[in-house]
Amino acid sequence: MIDYEQLGLFYLGRESGKAEPLLLQSRHLTTHAVVLGMTGSGKTGLSIGLLEEAALDGIPVLAIDPKGDLGNLALTFPELRGADFQAWVDPEESRRKQVSVEALGEATATTWRQGLAGWGQGPDRIARLKAAADVRIYTPGSRAGVPLAMLRSFAAPGADADEDGVRERIVSTAGGLLSLLGIDADPLQSREHVLVSRILQEAWASGRSLDLAGLIHAIQKPPFERIGVLDIESFYPSKDRAGLALALNNLLASPGAAAWLEGEPLDIGRLLYTPEGKPRIAIVSIAHLGDAERMFVVSSLLAELVGWMRSQGGTSSLRALCFMDEVFGFFPPTANPPSKGPMLTLLKQARAFGLGMVLATQNPVDLDYKGLSNCGTWFLGRLQTERDKLRVLDGLEGAASGGSFDRAAMERTLSGLAPRHFVLHSVYANGPLTFETRWTLSYLRGPITREEIKRLTVKPATTPATKPTPSGPGSATATLSRPAPAELAECFVGASGRYIAHVLIVSRVHYVDAKLKIDAWEDVTLAAPWTPDGPDWGAAWPVDRAVVTHDAVAGVAFEPPPAPAMRKGASADLSKRYIAWVYQSRAARLPRSPLTGTIARFGEDPGAFRSRAAQAAREARDVELSVLQAKMAPRIAAQAERVRKAQARLSKEEADAAAANLDTVATWGGAIFGAFFGRGSAVSKVTQAARTTNRNLGAHDDVSAAQESLSEAVSAQRMLASELEERLRQVGGRYASDTLQFDTVEVRARKADTDVRSVALLWVARPE
Known part of the structure; x- marks a missing residue:
């Protein structure tokens, strides 16, 4: 059987009244999706199932959770033991049923085991999900989960940031912050919004980040004299500005402010991937927050997401x-x-960057359906009222943009939906279809409380920063008298012990390899210890120039420096030695994915490279599948036409009998082919023909020449289906994320281009 998980297909359920699974191409979600359904419709189950499929395909997820339901994604139990469920079943339910919690846990485990089996799933798939992605629950404004530092800093965007993007981020940041104060700030009418936006604009234009304290000071004393043509006092008098500054100061001084200032930075890349490059389901829980706080968190997150999106390259594959x-x-x-x-902005632009948006609600009335017209996939479940239904129908009709839309048929379908049944309306399908959602791999136990989030959260360990400690025995001749080199400048690191002489080199190194298409400069700052033969470049260690000072600490003794460091001409001699060492021994070793040729960038975090390599593999897979689809579709259509003509030559009775040979039970193979080539298309006939038995065909072999022709056509279809199945299997296996291999490439420095910016005598304090 073809492994659909290796082909970028999401298993969502099965078409109503059929045994055939419903598979959705992951890249179709780059045009976004909407999930609508009342309480009890199965909306949460469908949504969680969709996110599970993304994780299984190696696609990271940022999930905003206003109700607490998405924390269920952390409840995955591969062994399906009663003890696993026991801690999460409802004690009230055990009392109502008059059974022990232990017995209820066992019963729930049995229910889940049987439910999964009924949908062709088992413990192995739960284990794959658990291994595929890290699930982490973030709780801004609370220490229950992993806190997010929402107020620590309003970080300036990079120098290469898009101008329109920066402007949008300023508007969102200012509006979100003011909403936290309960100020409904219109970007054009609110003077609070205009002032805060202008302060952020001034700071970010000069590359400066602001914290909340800095923003308060800037409100009191703005770094500009005019807004528009009005002086600042006419536009917003200092007495009134003092009220805004006081409100922000009260926010900063409030008992709960600490939870908004601590935690992980609001960095989308760090939310989506672990440091090792493993995809993450990052659940941002806001169920514990008030309305104003929720708006602040959501607007800040989305603004950061826009910035992250624009820093990515374009792709037609689903990236996140x-x-x-x-x-x-x-x-x-x-x-x-x-x-x-x-x-x-995300709904309009994210497609080009491979970022899919999926929006869900049980209240479909108060939504901007004009904005939702950017969504290519709609999942529609049971709706509460006729008003809800009419609003959704209006939205679908508007999204059709003049295309065919049978409003009456859709209304009848929506009226007859059962729980866990949804209508899939997609621009990629010939028409809407109804399906039943599959059983989720995660245990759906309802909203997760703050106390339960604490149980699910493993706090990230903090590792204190360290730097290499110079080795070598101390000297009995250390002196407080500071040596005076003839030429080299001096600098210092450390504050206690004894100063030991090192050489500090600041340089730019040029790495070039035309074959690998690498042309990169690397800024290198190294400190090397001295040996009797000169600097030991092999033992050199990188130095953060921010910790280097130009003044010695009083009372720290100096080890005698090597004589070559004290002479004139030391700088030129050391530079020459360093350049030779860089050329001979400091080749850059960069990780590479041989499958796609993706090579790590200089200074790129290993985890970031692995996630980029996995994305490149998904893109290559999708391109190869598209090529295969385009190549095979005409052959499939031609073969289907050949079968149709052969059937037409038979009498009606004989044609019916022959057609019966093409009917078969639906299979996973049929679902996979249908996902790529369209349900109800010629490919489905290929799938059915592939399952036709020789015994059935044999019943008509010698009836007539027409039947012989039909037999040959069906045999050819079977061969075509086998070829297609094998090629799909090869593509899926070649690009499977769990089989990615890595090697390294070496790139030598170009000797003539190595630029030594400075050479200094570095005194490093070593504890005695």
């Missing part, structure tokens, strides 16, 4: 998924809360 549950209130049709601007 952003899911938001209960989007009601954050994307209204007429009002413009701080969250709406960045969300609309």
Whole structure:
């Protein structure tokens, strides 16, 4: 059987009334999706199943969770033991059923085991999910999960940031912060918004980041005299500005402010991947927050996501998924809360960068359906009222943009939906279809409380920063008298013990390899210990220039320096030795993925490289699948036409009998082919023909020449299906994320280009 998980296909359930699984191409989600359904419709189960499939495909997820349901993604139990479920079943349910918690845990485990088996899933798939992605719950404003430092810094964007993107981020940041104060700030009408935006603009234009304290001071004494044509006092008098500054100061001084200032930085790359490059399901839980705080968190997250998106390269494959549950209130049709601007930007632009947006709600009335017209996939479940249904139908009709849309048929379908049944309306399908959602791999036990989040959260360990300690025995001749080199400048690191002489080199090294298409400069600052033969470059260690000072610490003795360091001409001699060593021994060793030729960039974090290599593999897989699809589709259509003509030559009775040979039970292979070539297309006939038995065909071999022709056509179809299946299997296996291999390439420095910027005598204090 073909492994659909290796082909970028999401297993969502099965078509209603059929045994055939419903598979969705992951790249179709780059055009975004909407999930609509009332309480009890199965919306949460569908959403969690979708996120599970993304994780299994190696796609990271940023999930915003206003209700607490998404924490269920952390409840994955590969062994399906009763003891695993026991800690998470509802004690109230055990009392109602008059059974022990232990017995309820065992019963729940049995239910989950049987439910998964009924959908062709088992413990091995749960284990793959658990191994595929790290699940982490973030709780801004709370220490229950992993805190997010939302107020620590309003970091300036990089120098290469897009101008429009910076402007949008300023608007969202200012609006989100003011919403935290309960100020409904219109970007054009609110003087608070205009002032804060201008302060951020001034700071970021000069490359400066601001913290909350710095923003408060800037409000009191703005770093500019005018806003527009008005002087600052006419626009916003100092007495009124003092009120805004006081409100922000109260926020900073409040007992709960510490939880907003500590934790991990608001860095989308760090949210989506672990330091080792493993994809993450990053759940940002905001269920514990008030409305103003929720708006601040959501608008800040989305603004950062826009910035991260624009820093990525273009791709047609799904790079990451952003899911938001209960989007009601954050994307209204007429009002413009701080969250709406960045969300609309993402819906309009994220496709080009491989970022898929999935928005869900049980309240479909108060949504901007004009904005949602950017979504190519709609999942529609049971709706609460006729008003909800009419609003959704209006939205679908608008999204059709003049295309065919049978409103009456859709209304009838929506009215007859059962729980866990959804209509899939997609621009990639010939028409809507109804399906039943699969059983989730995660245990759905309902909203996760703050206390339960604490149980699920392993606090990230903090490792104190260290630097290499110079080795070598101390000298009995150390003196407080500072040596005076004839030429080399002196600098110092450390504050206690004895100063030992090192050479400090600041340089730029040029690495070039035309074959590998590498042309990169690396800034290198190294400290090397002295030996009797000169500096030991092999034992050199990188130095953070920020910790280097130009003044010695009083009372720290100096070991005698080597004589060559004290002479004139030392700088030229050391530079020459260093350049020779760089050329001979300091070749850059860069990790590479031979499958795609992806090579790590200089200074790139290993985890970031692995995630980039995995994305390159997904892109290569999708391209190869598209090529295969384009190549095979005409052959499939031609063969289907050949079968149709052969059937037409038979009498009606004989044609019916022959056609019966093409009917078969639906299979995974059929679902996979249908996902790539379209359900109900000629490829489905290929799949069915591939399952036709020789025995059945034999019943008609000698009936007539027409039947012989049909037999040959069906045999050819079978061979075509086998070829297609084998080629799909090869593509999937070649690009499977869990089989990615890495090697290293060496790139030598170009000797003539090595630029030694400075040579100094570095005194490093070593504890005695």
